[in-house]
Amino acid sequence: MSERSDILYFDNNATTQIDPQVVEEMLPFLREQYGNPSSAYRLAKTVRAAIETARERVAALLGCEPSEIIFTSCGTESTNAAIHSALRMDRDRQHIVTTRVEHSATLKTCEGLAKRGHAITWLGVNSDGQIDLGELERAITDETALVSIMWANNETGVVFPVDEIARIVREKGAVFHTDAVQTIGKIPVKLADMPVSFLSLSGHKLHAPKGVGVLYASRRVKYAPFITGGSQENGRRAGTENVTHIVALGKACEIAAKNIEHEATAVRAMRDAFENGVLAAIPGAIVNGDRVNRLPNTTSIAFPGVESEAMLMLLDQRGICCSAGSACTTGQHEPSHVLRAMGCDDTRARGTLRFSFGRFNTMEQVSQALAVLPEVVEKIRRVNG
Numbered sequence: 001m002s003e004r005s006d007i008l009y010f011d012n013n014a015t016t017q018i019d020p021q022v023v024e025e026m027l028p029f030l031r032e033q034y035g036n037p038s039s040a041y042r043l044a045k046t047v048r049a050a051i052e053t054a055r056e057r058v059a060a061l062l063g064c065e066p067s068e069i070i071f072t073s074c075g076t077e078s079t080n081a082a083i084h085s086a087l088r089m090d091r092d093r094q095h096i097v098t099t100r101v102e103h104s105a106t107l108k109t110c111e112g113l114a115k116r117g118h119a120i121t122w123l124g125v126n127s128d129g130q131i132d133l134g135e136l137e138r139a140i141t142d143e144t145a146l147v148s149i150m151w152a153n154n155e156t157g158v159v160f161p162v163d164e165i166a167r168i169v170r171e172k173g174a175v176f177h178t179d180a181v182q183t184i185g186k187i188p189v190k191l192a193d194m195p196v197s198f199l200s201l202s203g204h205k206l207h208a209p210k211g212v213g214v215l216y217a218s219r220r221v222k223y224a225p226f227i228t229g230g231s232q233e234n235g236r237r238a239g240t241e242n243v244t245h246i247v248a249l250g251k252a253c254e255i256a257a258k259n260i261e262h263e264a265t266a267v268r269a270m271r272d273a274f275e276n277g278v279l280a281a282i283p284g285a286i287v288n289g290d291r292v293n294r295l296p297n298t299t300s301i302a303f304p305g306v307e308s309e310a311m312l313m314l315l316d317q318r319g320i321c322c323s324a325g326s327a328c329t330t331g332q333h334e335p336s337h338v339l340r341a342m343g344c345d346d347t348r349a350r351g352t353l354r355f356s357f358g359r360f361n362t363m364e365q366v367s368q369a370l371a372v373l374p375e376v377v378e379k380i381r382r383v384n385g
């Protein structure tokens with residue numbers, strides 16, 4: 001598998017290239033290892049063993065027990081499952097606390113619950129994209145079933161102090177779920193030392209394929225399955241296992257665990273070189289959000305007054321993939337809910353681009369992009385007059 005030399009891919013928070021070693025690991029399970037892991041013969045046992053190896057690899061990256069790993073179809077399913085389970089534990093606890101900057105997996109699910117009568121507390125953020133821990137503490141009551149707060153934001157890369165959040169939630173006796181889809185593989189985690197009840201992760205954000213995820217369910221928390229049927233995943237997630245993708249995710253986690261420190265340093269250097277280059281070359285450019293407590297791979301940069309849609313189009317023509325600070329739903333460009341929650345005005349939110357770097361980027365690519373971006377912004381500014 002070769003790299004695409006025509007593309008500068010800086011959208012690793014949207015999805016990542018599958019690592020070639022991961023593809024290799026999958027191939028036997030697409031060809032000869034087709035047994036159903038629930039069957040009794042040897043053909044199936046090899047497949048079952050491969051799932052358990054994958055489970056151990058994921059657990060090693062998360063610093064938890066393999067028995068706490070449930071394979072799912074994606075990060076979104078994991079998050080839905082955690083929320084669903086927490087609400088089924090105690091009829092008197094039906095309140096949810098979350099934030100205004102969550103991924104749509106949490107956001108839309110909680111909006112749906114609100115329509116069906118659940119009380120939801122939406123925590124706001126400051127201009128750095130950070131929540132107020134005092135406000136969090138005050139929001140949790142005897143009726144709170146679940147606190148769901150993402151670990152790192154997909155749009156800005158802002159990292160929440162999940163250690164402290166988890167401790168506050170535990171003291172209040174509620175269940176804590178964190179959407180760690182953007183965190184896993186980028187910053188080291190050790191769940192054994194943290195009072196986290198549930199955590200979601202997704203394969204395609206860490207160089208495994210799309211369509212596989214994990215729900216970490218702490219052995220200290222009760223869990224009610226989201227998808228019921230067969231007894232797969234120890235009765236916690238029914239449906240015949242997506243063996244190739246589970247094997248892939250295991251391999252991706254093994255690679256991530258081995259490289260995490262080194263990779264974070266290399267990726268951070270590329271992100272910083274890019275960010276500093278942009279700030280130096282483009283008048284008026286500003287970084288959105290907390291630059292200290294931030295993922296090493298992400299930068300969200302506003303070019304106030306320059307429409308991100310126009311920039312995306314011109315950058316695409318030059319082979320650069322990144323994304324806008326707005327969600328395009330059926331052709332309507334709504335300013336991002338994350339930037340809005342941070343108090344960004346419309347011109348800033350509509351002029352924001354997110355660049356997210358990864359394992360397969362190079363400094364050479366950063367230089368190539370830095371040679372293009374100022375010209376593109378200048379061109380649009382000229383047209384706008």
Ligand SMILES: *Cc1c(COP(=O)(O)O)cnc(C)c1O
Binds near residue numbers: 105
């Ligand atoms: C991508 C993403 C998800 C969704 O994961 P899928 O596997 O695509 O469902 C959830 N949360 C965050 C923060 C993400 O970046």
